[in-house]
């Protein structure tokens with residue numbers, strides 16, 4: 001489908017963020033040909049969120065994101081926003097990684113374990129929360 005207007009995407013993200021108690025976060029988004037991080041269970045890269053500083057973050061969406069169905073787009077956007085509630089874990093991970101400076105294997109294992117645990121928790125929250133949000137208006141679906 002055609003990529004929706006920037007205003008429509010921004011308003012949807014802002015409104016969902018406000019409902020998720022992320023009112024104090026300054027959230028930008030950008031559409032990337034190839035975003036850096038997030039892989040969904042199908043191993044295709046659709047979206048990622050990067051806390052930039054303080055309570056600012058960028059949500060990065062890939063072009064392929066807009067080819068997903070309405071409920072998947074909604075779940076993924078809610079998922080990315082839920083990550084912001086877990087951002088303190090990254091500070092903890094950085095501290096532990098510093099402590100593991102002499103052990104590259106330990107750092108790698110820690111990063112893997114923490115990422116898996118966070119993804120699982122965040123996705124559970126997103127699956128619980130997403131159905132109580134409207135579908136993204138650019139998908140043309142109401143329910």
Ligand SMILES: [Zn+2]
Nearest residue numbers: 038079119122
């Ligand atoms: Zn995630």
